[in-house]
Amino acid sequence: MARLPAPGSVIVPDWHESAEGKEYLACILRKNRRRVFGLLERPVLSPPVAIDTACYKIFVSGKSGVGKTALVAKLAGLEVPVVHHETTGIQTTVVFWPAKLQASDRVVMFRFEFWDCGESALRKFDHMLPACQEKTDAFLFLFSFTDRASFEDLPGQLARVAGEAPGVVRMVIGSKFDQYMHTDVPERDLTAFRQAWELPLLRVKSVPGRRLADGRTLDGRAGLADIAHVLNGLAEQLWHQDQVAAGLLPNPPEEPPS
């Protein structure tokens, strides 16, 4: 496993807040809402500037009910379902995210394809897990701060789901962090987990996104500000992984050949 890049060392962290960043973000927004792209579409910058697109497949894994579908909906700027139900099968969501690289000052359009699959469907139908694992560039492991069992299930998930793909990016996300009053996962457990696994760990709140003036549609810009740290975190890990794979970065010193 390659050494993790320090947060902010690959991607300029608050670039999306800058004037230049906002200009780029405009191509994934329309009238202050997040734009939904079909598979035949991609964001077009105005004025049209050619930028590279980096495509990644990301499998979102986690115990039933931790909020996989809700997280993906949030990342895509879509409505989060009010009532929970098991996801019927596999569903994929495409999220475009422009980000600026620290090293070259270059802007890259990241295209994340999130693969989300209901737990019981995974168990019931044999073809689903291999389909999600196949050629995936990253695994996102979700646990919920309000569900202790989902946190304790993480090592099992890591072995079961990502065991056969050791070199692939793995990230852990704790959902429902807003409900810290009811948290079942105290900070010391998180610290212990971090030390044991050396994986990037992010927290997301599961609060409803801000609405536009009409009171109904989600405010795209505000939504992006809420989830920028997750998308930047992912972009950073994935870009770093590519650089290592392409031999552009020196081999991590911590991993002496055994």
Add this chain to the structure above:
Amino acid sequence: MGEEGTEGTVHLLCLAASSGVPLFCRSSRGGAPARQQLPFSVIGSLNGVHMFGQNLEVQLSSAKTENTTVVWKSFHDSITLIVLSSEEGTSELRLERLLQMVFGAMVLLVGLEELTNIRNVERLKKELRASYRLIDSFLGDSELIGDLTQCVDCVVPPEGSLLQEALSGFAEAAGTAFVSLVVSGRVVAATESWWRLGMPEAVLLPWLVGSLPPQAARDYPVYLPHGSPTVPHRLLTLTLLPGLELCLLCGPRPPLSQLDAQLLERWWQPLLDPLRACLPLGSRALPAGFPLHTDILGLLLLHLELKRCLFTVEPSGDQEPSSEQRRRLFRSFYTLVTATHFPPGEGYLLLRHHFHITDEETGSANKQQSHDSARQAWLPHPHTPAPALQVRALPIVLGGVGVVDSTEPRSGRKSCHIRPVRLRETKEGTWSDTTTPAKTLMDVTKRGGAARGEGGGGGPSGAGAESLLPGVGG
């Protein structure tokens, strides 16, 4: 939101027949999903009275109170569905069909085995949650009408043959014969095999796709209520453009990852413009510039043989009355007419509004709804006979036409009338409108007595509107 007086409530109850345990309850009010629930005692009584009858070998199928209609239906002696509706213009027929659709939706997502052999009620309840969205779309104010007509909602794309060609090519490349292109729950084009899907899945699958939140792609296990209720198939969907989805029905192959960007771009990127032109068809169903009389507020074309229908209440850009109101009116009009004149039990009668549309120049039967043949297939207006349209094998064509034709003197409010259109084939091979124009079947502006006829008139269609509507308004 509609006027307060037209706001009806629909409650749907699903119970395990043997134990009487409620599996779920869904409600809608004024066409939108509602949280309001019936008290447990009411649910128990409704189920109890049905069970009581069953024990005495009496099948209780429906009941009516002053403002509510109740319909019961048991499926496979395992699931009991009960629906209560206080919506205006509701009927047993509509509610029975609703229950059939609801059960179809349950089978589609859960499978018949789980429903007929209930081992774990709690698990079944949890699994059934996945079908709530689809079921709610039947209860609410849907833009589709296939639940009622039992025909697949379709649209007429501007470049149908191009899309059809690409669809066949893509189907071959993807390795499945069942492919369709769906815009907002309506079929734009489909392969022959897809069209051969039985009922109710032919209606349910596009409806399901239209009811789901947007996803780039899906790989869902589905059980076909008619064709394969116990063995799941895979429904793959690929969102080409927002709202426009390719749907594939297949077995273990191809994997979702095989339908990648390259394959999609190869087949569909060259057709980006015709595909974009399909997007507004979601609500309009007909391409822009389609010649239709400006008075027509809503249109339903049924092809009962092919089991396809085309429904729109937005043929023109008119704002008044609202589309929700038009849809509601159209649905109750359709229900009224089918329930009273073409009862579902009498298949022969139903055949009477079968029609074949032939292209007069070639004489060939219209199998593919390409733009040109569809142009001729439309009934533009009851008063203007379509010159190139030949209607055969049909004593009566039914068309519901809403006409904004009067202004109330006191309030200055426009009123809208819906009346039946009777078209009769003449010996010369053309057709004539035998409806008396002044006859009004439904008056939108009135509440309560919606089906009261107006105006006398006489004429061939009989002695006043009441005679068309036995049992209503009297």
